[in-house]
Amino acid sequence: MSYTEFFEFKEHPFRITPDVEYFFASPNHMEALQSLKYFVDSDEGFLVMTGEPGTGKTITMRKFMNELPDTVEYAYVMFPSLEPEEMFRAVLEDFGFPIGENQTKNALFAGFRDFLTEKKRQGKKPLLIIDEAQNLPARTLEELRILSNLETEKEKLIRFVIAGQPELDSKLNSPSLRQLRQRITLHVSLDYMNFDDMSKYVAFRLSKGGFHGQYPEKKFYKKLYSYTGGNPRLVNLAMERSLMAAYVDQNKVLSCKHLDSAAASLKLERKKDNMNSKFFLYTGLALIAAIFIAGALFYYGTLYGKRQAEMMHPLKAPAAVPAAPATPADKPVQTPPAEPEKPAEKVPPVQIQTPPAPVQQPLVREMPETVPTASKTGIVKANILNMREKPDITSAVLAKLPLNTEVQILLERDGWLNISVTVSGTEITGWIYGRNVEIGS
DSSP states (O other): OOOOHHTTTTSSSSSOOOGGGGGOHHHHHHHHHOOOOOOHHHHEEEEEEOOOOTSSSHHHHHHHHHHHOOEEEEEEEOOOOOHHHHHHHHHHHHHHHOOOOOHHHHHHHHHHHHHHHHHHHTOOOOEEESSSSGSSOOOHHHHHHHHHTOOOSSSSOOOEEEETTTHHHHTTTTTHHHHHHHHHOOOOOEEEOHHHHHHHHHHHHHHHTOSSSOOOOOHHHHHHHHHTTTTTHHHHHHHHHHHHHHTTTTTTBBHHHHHHHHHHHHHHOOOOOTTHHHHHHHHHHHHHHHHHHHHHHHHHHHHHHHHHHHHHHHGGGHHHGGGGGSTTTTOOOOOOTTTEEEEHHHHHHHHHHHHHHHHHHHHHHHHHHHSSOEEEEEEEEESEEEEESSSSTOEEEEEEEETEEEEEEEEETTEEEEEEEETTTTTEEEEGGGEEEEHHH
């Protein structure tokens, strides 16, 4: 009996092969999928999707290909490394273009242009999809730019979706590929899952596989997250080994003991700060701000008290002045009446009894300059980021924010950010997905 039979699974729920039946629609992955679908219907030429190994690039791409309409005719190329000539021939073969013997590249290029023109005439949308593109040499990536020159007077004959690890971004940012980079108008980034998404991901996979047992407790998920950091591939491996450990233990309830055994076999180490790093960061900042505000209040409170005392102290000053009448009587000329009345000129401001509000007014004006603001700003780190009406990838797109757009963050909710941004001179508010924004202060 295998562990799948022991747990009454209908199939392995945590295989690392990209099975689209097990595509988990996290907000990040759905944003990527919707961006791919938008790209097909747009007039854009290049879309680039990047993400660390195991974040789900291939399964997202295959989900996208499975849902393409019949009007889209695509070629899918996935090789670790291809020279320009090899890439060109691989593309032709995948599109079904016949390659004759001893044909020159110029002849193939001209024939392929006629081939794509005919596809357009038939109402087709040719699409080239390249996976694991971070391994392509720079000269092969430049070959894609040359292929993108295939166009009519009105529209492009072929579009490109390029996926790879973050090293792909580094290559595209090199000076030798600046012309290709300028043609990339859409950029999608896939990241690791947060704790909530990872918990739902595990439950989704268990349910999809036909699990009938008791689902793990929250402490199991917390430890799983500390071992994997939300990397879907590592989650799959750790869950499969945990199920095997539970099977060996003949226990149908997954426990932290089984997870620890799985982590040991995979040589995974716990990252204790994964769950709490942001919490401690924000708590520390809040504590510093509280201390700063308290210090400011104490300083200005003390200053206010001193000012009050200084305003009241002149009432005693006239008592020391009457020593003037002791001036000898034989010098009446040197005893002008104006002399003792000089202090009296200072008395009226004291007798007016200045109302409390004006006395406190300097404190009210100065305090806001020292109290740190709670607002945040962010910078868009995707080439194009959809700003939506609601925190939902299916809601209407209000605007498309280009790379390095500065936004004002108003609210955070479940990975989404409610922002305010000025577009064409008009300030608008909407929602964007937080992983594509670098948050400042």
